[in-house]
Amino acid sequence: MKRKRKKKRKEKKEEEIEEEIKEEIEEEEEIEDAEEDEKEEEIEEKIENIKEEIKEEKIKEEKIKEEEIEEEIKEETEKEIEEEEEINEEELKKEKIVKEEIKEEEDGIEEIEE
Helix, strand or coil: CHHHHHHHHHHHHHHHHHHHHHHHHHHHHHHHHHHHHHHHHHHHHHHHHHHHHHHHHHHHHHHHHHHHHHHHHHHHHHHHHHHHHHHHHHHHHHHHHHHHHHHHHHHHHHHHHC
């Protein structure tokens, strides 16, 4: 009888030890899973940060391009204005010359008439 009790106690202790080992293994697995999940979240967060940085960089590049285009347009417009002013000055000079020639002709005609 004692042997049976001892055997049962021993078996019971072994079962308890096995159960404790199983629980410890499960706890370790849960911890590992939690750590893995945390690492995955960190990786996803890093990926999102990188995507955001790329997006911001693209926006900066677009702004720079827009500014360059605006500067080019401004320069072209200024150049066109200068060209128009030069043309206007030339036309005014021509008109002045024509007026002077007409005046000289009129003066010449008046002299002849006198």
